[in-house]
Amino acid sequence: MRAAKASGLDAFGYNRSMDGVEAARFDGFDASNSLDGVLDRAAQADALIVLAVPMPALPIMLDHIRSTAPDCALTDVTSVKGAVLQAVRKHGLADRFVGGHPMAGTAHSGWAAGDAKLFVGAPWVLSVDDGVDPAVWATVMHLALACGSFVVPARSDEHDAAAAAISHLPHLLAETLAATAGHVPLAFALAAGSFRDGTRVAATAPDLVRAMCEANSEQLLGSLDQAIDLLTRARASLAGSGSVAELVETGHAARMRYDSFSRPQILTTTIGAPDWRDELAAAGRAGGVIRSALPVLGSPG
Amino acid sequence: MRAAKASGLDAFGYNRSMDGVEAARFDGFDASNSLDGVLDRAAQADALIVLAVPMPALPIMLDHIRSTAPDCALTDVTSVKGAVLQAVRKHGLADRFVGGHPMAGTAHSGWAAGDAKLFVGAPWVLSVDDGVDPAVWATVMHLALACGSFVVPARSDEHDAAAAAISHLPHLLAETLAATAGHVPLAFALAAGSFRDGTRVAATAPDLVRAMCEANSEQLLGSLDQAIDLLTRARASLAGSGSVAELVETGHAARMRYDSFSRPQILTTTIGAPDWRDELAAAGRAGGVIRSALPVLGSPG
Structure with a gap:
């Protein structure tokens, strides 16, 4: 108004x-x-x-x-x-x-x-x-x-799919990073920039994060599946051949496309x-x- | 020197x-x-x-x-x-x-x-x-x-476990987020703060990211397993009961502990x-x- x-x-x-x-x-x-x-x-x-x-x-x-x-x-x-x-x-x-x-x-x-x-x-x-x-x-x-x-x-469906990928998934990844590090002795003692940035949105009130994620559950499930699949493949590649090249190169290329969008x-x-x-x-x-x-x-x- | x-x-x-x-x-x-x-x-x-x-x-x-x-x-x-x-x-x-x-x-x-x-x-x-x-x-x-x-x-082993959780895992999560959003039409058009923060370190040169992750593969595998497990459980809970409460509350509590560390x-x-x-x-x-x-x-x- x-x-x-x-x-x-x-x-x-x-x-x-x-x-x-x-x-x-x-x-x-x-x-x-x-x-x-x-x-x-x-x-x-x-x-x-x-x-x-x-x-x-x-x-x-x-x-x-x-x-x-x-x-x-x-x-x-x-x-x-x-x-x-x-x-x-x-x-x-x-x-x-x-x-x-x-x-x-x-x-x-x-x-x-x-x-x-x-x-x-x-x-x-x-x-x-x-x-x-x-x-x-x-x-x-x-x-x-x-x-x-x-x-x-x-379109409404495309908006919601994009919101899942650029807003709701980042929240769940930030929670995951904070929760994972929270179990590791010494992690907080050594935490620096990449941890601070990666967990910033985990400081958001849990009710707000739940409300936005749960209201878009259908599209968020798709984004979560993609993320879990990428991480699982990177894990297998790291264990098998000692390499995370595929994930790192794909992610870097996507971020570069975003920077020049x-x-x-x-x-x-x-x-x-x-x-x-x-x-x-x-x-x-x-x-x-x-x-x-x-x-x-x-x-x- | x-x-x-x-x-x-x-x-x-x-x-x-x-x-x-x-x-x-x-x-x-x-x-x-x-x-x-x-x-x-x-x-x-x-x-x-x-x-x-x-x-x-x-x-x-x-x-x-x-x-x-x-x-x-x-x-x-x-x-x-x-x-x-x-x-x-x-x-x-x-x-x-x-x-x-x-x-x-x-x-x-x-x-x-x-x-x-x-x-x-x-x-x-x-x-x-x-x-x-x-x-x-x-x-x-x-x-x-x-x-x-x-x-x-x-201790050297604890240092490496902590580095995996607070430095190497955040890099792989950032790559995952960038790669996931990179496949979604409209995602870059709507991307804002949580995406920018969550993918910042994906702008790092791929060779540097690979070198640090691959040199610490043993400890990084453990962190990756934890992260994949948390995301997989959140996915099941979202699909089954429409809730991401467990992950969101655990992550938020960990980030609060970090802030007061x-x-x-x-x-x-x-x-x-x-x-x-x-x-x-x-x-x-x-x-x-x-x-x-x-x-x-x-x-x-």
Whole structure:
């Protein structure tokens, strides 16, 4: 709400906590703790609804939206996309829904933790799943750009597979490294840079790590299988021939590709044109990002 | 040689490269490319010989030392300790040998990469294996302290097990993470902090990673088995009950223990007193370090 308002957009919000609502009002924002009141206003104004609740709170919010504001454009900011899409579909709201994941945040929560600049320069993933509506997509794209983010278009399943590999697997590897070293006398006495870096995210609160990993279990299982397979093969090679060449060379080559990974700007796609979703998914996969609004078919430029 | 001389010790050195020798001489150091000449001088001066060569060069150096300076005190600065100890024993030089591992360095090599301050504030592991000589141990301890390091006493096998867990395993996990993400479309497009940290050491030159891992293969196999076992159990638990609680809680607890790990100073051991080696090994295991010279039995304080 802070970022949207700072960019000149009209914004009003709901929070179940009266303390949060009062803090927001004190700072001059339009907030209420009446869910149906806010949703009714959203329906009247034909607003874009941005769901910013944890997964467990999602079904009850979707129940209320279906009753009170079923025709509003709808997006979310949850870190898993497949499970949210399933819940939205189950509630019959998929026609007006475009999943989102702004990749920015802090370890804190509540009104005081907000920051109008939080999204500046951050990737904001927007889902290009089969059937997403071009007009809703454009609306959410404008919000993300207005908040200072660049947009990464991605299918929900690919987003979740990537998140498993680059966020959830690193957490489990860090836990594994800390746990393994924790059993070795003298290990902490000698630990230096590679151990500190490799276990940094193991300092994250266990509940947060569990929540993110367990909510993406299907995709994380695939990443874990890959990692276990690579380590098992390296172990066999080290025991058999004294060499870890294959793993080390593959890993190094991948890290070098990452270091030289570029983010070309997506410029030529028209939202709503034939195959626009597949085109954006392919561009996002190749590192492409949207930094200024793409045109929408049938709309004045 | 720079650090020893800066601390006021007498030092002279050998390098096989005439370029290196000339660069050292140009900077005012006493260097030569005649190995037997330098070893002969060492024998005359009853010097401490510090071996600073890669593992493959070790046997030929030990051959020369056995022929020319077999009674000199001897130490090394190699990152694995068990394999060096074996080679030293094979050459019949174990009586005068105390293995060392100053945990400091740069990615560069050659004379120009040296720095008299390199060892300041760094742990310098000294081996307390069965039978190490108290007088030689004290001599090497004085060198390490003179260079600005603190001394961590450790048995060679425990050093290597700890190095496997806190240095070699982190490298292989980083390679695994990079290689796994490298196969996932969109992964690099979404990669952020936990991926960057988790793969940082995968940017190290593959030859260096292989050399350190493969030279410590026996201990690394144990660490790899532990890591694979932890990941396999987490995978089964995630697939079966949707939970990664066990791994996450164990890893987090270990990382918290590491964050609060303290380094008490070792003050009460007398080098050469009964059980001094076991006493130092136990103190080092508990995080103890030597910051000022311990007394030696029978020597004036």
